[in-house]
Amino acid sequence: MRTTYHHTTPNIDLFKYKLLQWSQQFDDVVWLDSNNYHQNYSNYDAVLAVDAFTSIKTDYTQAFEHLKEYQNTVKDWVFGYLTYDLKNAVENLISQNFDGLEFPDLYFFQPKKIFFFKGNEVEIQYLKMVDDEWKEDLKEIKQINESTYQQINNPIKIKLRIHKNDYFKKINSMLAHIHRGDMYEANFCQEFYAEETTINPLETYLKLNRISNTPFATFLKYQDKYLLSASPERYLKKQGTTIISQPIKGTAKRSKDKKEDEQLKKDLLANAKELSENIMIVDLVRNDLSKTAIKGTVAVEELCKIYTFDQVHQMISTVISQISPDTNPVDVIKSTFPMGSMTGAPKISAMKIIEALEETKRGLYSGAVGYFTPMGDFDFNVVIRSILYNETKKYVSYSVGGAITAKSNPLKEYEECLVKAKAMRQVLED
Template identity: 65%
Template sequence: MRKKLSFTVSDIKGFKNNLLQWAQQFNEVVWRDSNGHNEKYTSFDAILAVDAITSIVTDTENAFEDLKTYQANTKDYIFGYLSYDLKNDVEVLMSSNFDGLNFPDLFFFQPKKIIYIDGNLVSFNYLNMVDDEIEADFEALTSPDEPYAYNLFAESEVQIKQRIHKEEYYSKVNTMLEHIHRGDIYEANFCLEFYADDIQINPLATYLRLNAISHAPFATFLKLNDNYLMSASPERYLKKEGAKVISQPIKGTSKRSKELHEDSELAINLAADPKERAENIMIVDLVRNDLSKSALKGTVIVEELCKVYSFDQVHQMISTITAEVSDNKNPVDIIKETFPMGSMTGAPKVSAMKIIDELEATKRGLYSGSVGYFTPEGDFDLNVVIRSILYKKSKSYASFSVGSAITSKASPEKEYEECLLKAKAMHQVLEDVHNKMR
């Protein structure tokens, strides 16, 4: 059982910073912030879950069945993540690429403490075993006598390297194009890793800096012991609200301009670009097919096709596909039947994933997986882990990956430029933090 109390807070920005710093005392932390984006299907402004009373941490083998059992048994809120490599539990696949992070493949926990922010209203939702701590926690979070300070600076020099360099990237994209022209696949999302080893960073300060320059609708900070995710994701993977399931894949990217007229033209050109639209529509068809496995007959609908949304760093082309499911449909099965998300794989999905594993140099792990939560009623909301920095504190290893959709009309040079554009925010964050030390 849980107890809920709500309070009004005037300085929400300051409260959020205090809340995140306060959360660092716990080994399990999931924070989601919509950053004021009020597009369809946003349930809250921000939510924090901390301090596990129960948890599931596992590898890919039988992972979805284990999660199904855990979710059914808790009958409570659970928060956590699904790594991309759970594809190996869905299909007959494997991943033998290098992994510098070694995060668990699946992690969910039942939190003792959940805190929601909606406008200026802050709601505390605590398990009964700790519900007598609500007032004390609120007082600590709002007390001017207990400011929560954090160090913005990295603790060591930051040297970012690429796992695949430019000429090798061109060669691998050309190999991908050979597969496409031969008819093996129509499209595949090809990714490369940027990394820094022997690095000490402040994960919270890094997240706050990344969020400050991106203001993404699915921003996430996650901590599991010494594993950290700092994400400025603009993409929703899948959400379930009652009988309705919503997917909002992104395919199509353009840079922003500080000059208003030029910026508007860039957005208009993206909306009309035949290559970008073709990429998006291919993934929409894939998502429709995936959702049809769970959906009631005739309920899969494309509510929005190839609409351009503007974020601080880039313009993005987003489509919204919805479906209706029966009351007795297991929520974990809905996820398994659509995982991994089409925007991070390709079409046909299984063939694309096999070729991706052959050509990419790094095991994706949590990158292009998903972070989110389940409610006691079996609803859920899951993002796509892109535009994200991953950090393994015990190994002093930080990583961020980016990718683009390769289709028959792809140019290796332009795809490489798109990857650099997507990497810009993460690169800037890690370098800024170091430069400010000088």
């Protein structure tokens, strides 16, 4: 079905840059980059998939059933995304908030051309129908000038969907729900946006990636819609019969002073509120994984481990399970979606309260981007620390959120949101 070629390059970063420039001619692009961040369960340093041969686009109605049918039929590499609003396909929920971006709820495509990076080696896989194009494509990529992009310097006026005082009121409302026993944790998100704005999506992504350098970075293009993501979080991975989830809960800023930076890490690990947030979500993930797991195989491999990124320190846990070989991969995703780190617990109650208090439909934000392999394995990130862009509507958006628990202080939650938003704001306003 596919022809495989191998290419070695002495300057992998330059080849990546030229390849991304070359990819912009296509309507369907997914780029996933680990930024050489040392992580367990990593198969590739980076992957690029372009040019749809077949695809599936749907709203949330029967979305997972449609995806299952598509994935079973194609039995090939498929790349794409799941929006947060697929919650409505899993539970009796709705999404009625404002949507300035208008991404379809679910989109996956079977790429004609895929590039897998490992070290300075690139494995190139082309569908048989286009495998005679690879030499010409490689020639085109090599000939791309390093400064071919069009720099757009528009002043961008970032607006807040929820202003500070309203944010405090909403957090206090969430705390009232918690004290009443309606839930014990929820992830509350707010949107920052700009209208009538033109950006260069690829250059914006490259700038964001340079200052963030995260292990689940993504550039996604679907026609006139773009995701530019510096995500540090894996949602879910299937590797044979092993399922891996790595929720993030707990954030601390970085310091340029080494001693102070080390103290910030220690303070995060000793923070009772952050620890309780993470442990509550680990319990939720364990419960979600148990729905498809072989009995007794759900295990916490890492609990509340501190990982350091360029912008922040994060508290991450790793939960694994084993499934039967005949369990459908899409069923594993459906039974855990949306990811607990972006919802709260109990999950359904938290999602209802989130919907009532947030001002924006989340869409692709706090959804997932990734791929299925021909053997039915998969790997998906969590769409956070991301800029989203609708080129036709000239609408730019980024959202940030935080976990609200009984111990939450509205001012500290607001300040944490600003820490998370720093990289996106810096990229757009520079």
